[in-house]
Amino acid sequence: MNINSTVISGYQALNDISYLLKDKASALLVTDKNIEGIPAVQSLIGQLKQHIGRVSVVNSVPPEPSQHDVAAILTALPARDVDLVVGVGGGSVLDVAKLLSVLCVDNAPSLDALLAGEKPTTRTTSLLIPTTAGTGSEATPNAILAIPERETKVGIISPVMLPDFVALVPELTTSMPAHIASSTGIDALCHLIECFTATVSNPVSDNYALIGMKKLFASLETAVAEPHNLQARLDMLWASYYGGAAIAHAGTHLVHAMSYPLGGKYHLPHGVANAILLAPCMTFVRPAAVSKFAQAYDLLPDADPALDDEAKSHALVAWFTALVKRLKLPASLEELGIGPDHLPYLVEAALDVQRLMKNVPAAVSANDVRDVYLTLFPSHQE
Incomplete structure (x- = not known):
């Protein structure tokens, strides 16, 4: 399996990502409320809004998300036609961002179909930014969801979910307890x-x-x-x-x-x-x-x-x-x-x-x- 993501790394690597945002008309930033408040993330949101006409923020990803959580996020989205999905957070956030990158395209399989084993064939452009150092979700083709009815977790797996861009930025991890x-x-x-x-x-x-x-x-x-x-x-x-x-x-x-x-x-x-x-x-x-x-x-x-x-x-x-x-x-x-x-x-x-x-x-x-x-x-x- 080829990993073709472009990796950006180092202190203040997100200070100017305007070169990634060219020709993008809409973006979806996926995070959680705690991460959203980090100054570097606020700065990132500012860059997105400066360069992209329509920016939506999903900050409701819970730890260990279930398929019901993802379904609720999809239902609440103001629009699914986005040119860029940005995930900023731990593994749960990045997994949800990867799923949204394949669900927010024309003729995408449904979430239920993905859970049943159907494979996505395309996704929108994606940028994943981990704020914890553990899951490696930004480099895997996996998205893990809890299935409460079965009291277990399942993996949705497809190389299509590997992102276009990854940013490894150490200052985003310093607030981790x-x-x-x-x-x-x-x-x-x-x-x-x-x-x-x-x-x-x-x-x-x-x-x-x-x-x-x-x-x-x-x-x-x-x-x-x-x-x-x-x-x-x-x-x-x-x-x-x-x-x-x-x-x-x-x-x-x-x-x-x-x-x-x-x-x-x-x-x-x-x-x-x-x-x-x-x-x-x-x-x-x-x-x-x-x-x-x-x-x-x-x-x-x-x-x-x-x-x-x-x-x-x-x-x-x-x-x-x-x-x-x-x-x-x-x-x-x-x-x-x-x-x-x-x-x-x-x-x-x-x-x-x-x-x-x-x-x-x-x-x-x-x-x-x-x-x-x-x-x-x-x-x-x-």
């Missing part, structure tokens, strides 16, 4: 290590994953501790982008398959669900991916080159466990008030995500999934 920077950073890490070890990994996705992990390992904790460290924040934006690009060329697997039910039924933030599952899932995957775990371990700033591959693979899992703890993220479902009586549902729902389960580099049974979930209930382990 530490817990959001931590959980979204872990989401990026999951994208990178899962794609790197997936059955569908390949030299292209591996290169993206290795570059992204090197940046993430060196910058995540600094970015969380020093929110105004623009270099660390930019490195995390690039790590997240590389994670998205790895997804576009390979795919995630066990962590994401098992986290979908946690988001769909219990509405856990995606990054938090991934943080809880990261070490337990990688413990299961490790024996089938020793060499790749060793390669990832070698990218750690404090890696010990004297270790053999087996020892490195164990050390990487231990580092993941310690990282989640250092970032003060939950390490069990019990901490969040979810008990082991939910195990049967969780196992069935995770196994139902076959799109991702088929990417796991080891055979996965229902008992395997149950055993991994069971580690998230420390006081109830058998």
